[in-house]
Amino acid sequence: MGAKGDVKVTRKLLSSTTSYEDSGAHADVILQQSGDFTEENRTSSCKTLMNLLKGNIGPGILALPIAFKYAGLWAGAVGLFMLGYISLHCQHMLMTCSNILKERPISMGERLGYAGVVENCLATGPIFFRKFQNAGRVMINVFLIVTQLGFCCVYIVFVAQNFRQVLLGSNKENGELDLIIMGIELIVVIIYCTTIQTLHGLSYFSYVANFLNFAGLIFVLYYVVQGSPPQSERPAFLGWYDMPMYFGTAVYAFEGIGLVMPLKNKAADEWDFSRRCGLLSLGMTIVIALYIAIGFLGYLKYGDHVLGSITLNLPAVDMLSRLTKITFVVSVFVTYGLQFYVPVNILWPKIEHRLSSPRAKSVGNVVFRILLILLTGAIAMVIPHLDLLIALIGALASSSLALIFPPIIELLTLSAEGNRPSVLIIVKDVAIMLLGLLGCITGTYAAILGIVNVS
Template identity: 30%
Template sequence: MAWEKGTSSARENTPLLPNQLKSEPLSSSSKSFGNILIAIVGAGVLGLPYTFMKTGWLAGIIILGIVAGLTYYCMMLLVWTKRKLEKEGFVKIGSFGDVGFIVSGPIGKGMVDSMIVLSQAGFCVSYFIFVANTLSSLFFRNEENEHYLYGSKILGLEASKLFIWAVLPFQLGLNAIRTLTHLAPFSIFADVVEILAMVVLMIEDVVTYVRNMPYLEAFTNFSIIPYGVGVAVYAFEGIGMVLPLETVTDQKHRFGGILGLALIFITAVYGAFGLLGYLAFGSETKDIITLNFGKNLLTDLVQVALSINLFFSLPLMMNPVHEIVESRLNGGQYSFPLRALSVSLTSLVAFFVPNFSDFLSLVGSSVCSVLGFVLPAIFHLLACRRDCSLVQICVDILIIFFGVVFGVAGTISSVKQIFFADVV
């Protein structure tokens, strides 16, 4: 018995590595490590200092560690499920959606596809927000360096909202490109820029902390914990890339170790970035940490670089959405109207979202928790229950239960932060 993927079926393979699944030399351990970093590290890191302010610095570190551990385990659940299915005769399993289809039929694949569409579109909403807010900060900050977002208007419209519409036509053009091969160099550039920008920002954080030394809280309020979990889940989301990367790894028996090392490294970087940002600005930490820095040439260059990074990453992140939508509604054929509609709806959501980090928590809680925890545990339980011990079965059930509970709690907490911040 074999599972053969149709050429027109939608895939959630990351757009960051458009040719790796097609070209046969396999990835070395070092390349696999780098590809995992590319697949996971994204704009979510910029909201971590604000999240640490909300939860407290010690609570934030603990949350990151727990989410990282659960993320690793659930990613490996997906790998183990794939290998179990391959032993049973299924071949060419290369994506999360493939596993969902084999285990649960069209319903399983539909669940994976819908969660991927929502998560990827959610990432792009945050990209729109960041680029628009950063451009507004650069062009509409007063001499006292006060925050512009809640006052500056152009023709009666907030400056940040205007920039969302200003960016939209360019994104429609970039998303119209049929093949991502032409955008691949921008992916590499984007990741290099992001790493350099994070280093610069952390150095600035240390300098600012030494100068200001604000009051910090280790824990704030237990009710805000689900909010912090949502942001952390968003920051670690990348499970759609696990099977494509495992497929092209030359030493598959080492993939689990490589994945573990990569997640330990990412957790350390996330923890340092979130902690230093909160250390520098305390209760004044803003939802996008770059907005805290004074207006000077270095910080302006960092903000411009990050904006360019996310501007060119946005069409790459929208590609899985386009593939799934075109597969479902247009027989897998290219459709510019469908792509334009998807991008326009994404920008419309960004237009009405008031806070970057609050939105990260909402997406992480409502979508990424299902995609990253609940579905892998369900698929593993269905596919491997006959070979699992009672302990493994109980662990799967607990992951499903807590994934749902924290997903609901985090969604409620995020909605309160977005719409009812005064009562939280």
């Protein structure tokens, strides 16, 4: 098919694809994507920065102390710093490629999300790759589905383990109680997710979750800064053996690349958001600093006894500690519906068109949601280990979206129309891609091996 045919096919695809297929890894992505891009609906710089911070600071930050346990105190801090800024660079690459693609006839100035950027770079890149444009969009959506459902699984385990400690007033393991709580939790989640099916209803829960997240982090910092041992008592570097687990856990936290395009498209000043020292860089610098602080101080405080979430290490009988856990439990629970929205709205239209009557579609939607929720619950019950589950989702899915796809997108975008990227760009992109692939393969293997060994 010639270039003209590619343009026609892709324009048809873009016009028939709804915005949720470009949703990113956070609930805020969905909320940002749901609005139009008229001038009166654009967000101010302050609100854009707050959305960026809220979208990147979630349950993943609570697992960072155990990431330091795999790497060591200072190796963990340096690794998190480097990984954070590589991730930031990949976000800038994605925005730059989006701007380049927007000027090409195939896009005609249209604002693109992550999947749209992938589809367009394939459609306008080297001729050999143009036939894969549909597969590119499908692949991104598959990784988004896996990532979002993985988050939902993590949320179920997180709520069960923290709520168990609140009920018992003890840090002792109790697998049977975890399973009971998961069962009750699934029933409540099913009711929650089948009765609230619109973004308008879910947006109120997003505001509640964001407030609770920041309040909970303040409580956590209050605990970890008290009574910590000297840094000399913690190893600076623990060797390379557990680095794949460190990588998976850390990348899980840096899951916000899908948030970048919606925020850029909605920002009142797109240039200020996307420039090298602009709003995105400022926001991610704050995020990286918070990540390093929680990871460093949490591991310094609890050492080898640190658990899959720092909240599980907090005193069991302290009222403030219980309040902290309840804060995060409520925050994570209400966020489940927002994360769940992405896979439902990517998958359900594929099923809906096969049903004829409105009643069949209504019943089918509810049944589909229930089955998907039960799937996440089943995975959570099979892998009730928070640290291993987080490492698996981070290495398998998050690393691909954050580190592997952006370099490929840049190389394809800059190789269009007979052009060729510079040697420096090729070497840089290949290095980032190899880092992502190495972390993805070794991290996934290490997490699966850990799950098998504890089963």
